[in-house]
Amino acid sequence: MHEYGITESLLRIVEDRAREAGVTRVLTIRIVVGALTGFAPDCIEFYYEAMSKNSIAEGAALEFEERPVMLRCRACADVFEPGDRVWACPSCGSSEVNIEGGRELYIKEMEVS
Numbered sequence: 218m219h220e221y222g223i224t225e226s227l228l229r230i231v232e233d234r235a236r237e238a239g240v241t242r243v244l245t246i247r248i249v250v251g252a253l254t255g256f257a258p259d260c261i262e263f264y265y266e267a268m269s270k271n272s273i274a275e276g277a278a279l280e281f282e283e284r285p286v287m288l289r290c291r292a293c294a295d296v297f298e299p300g301d302r303v304w305a306c307p308s309c310g311s312s313e314v315n316i317e318g319g320r321e322l323y324i325k326e327m328e329v330s
């Protein structure tokens with residue numbers, strides 16, 4: 218359900234940018250979604266369709282780029298993609314890690330006409 222609010226924000230950004238650029242139609246919106254955000258692209262699409270009705274961005278295709286969780290080991294600085302449950306460094310076994318990626322959520326590109 219928390220996709221509702223995020224879709225609203227995304228649509229607002231798209232509309233603002235489209236208006237600023239003086240475009241008449243938004244064709245495609247590319248959205249980067251990190252695995253740690255917990256946002257399901259399907260849900261965003263569902264809400265988007267309903268919310269974008271009668272807007273400049275109605276009917277735009279959403280393309281999602283899903284980004285995996287990436288961790289950096291604090292002991293050896295190795296950057297790795299963890300397994301489902303184990304967040305330990307594959308090089309040195311340390312579980313002291315920083316999150317490097319997976320929290321992203323942003324609009325990467327828009328195609329307009």
Ligand SMILES: [Zn+2]
Nearest residue numbers: 290293306309
């Ligand atoms: Zn390490």
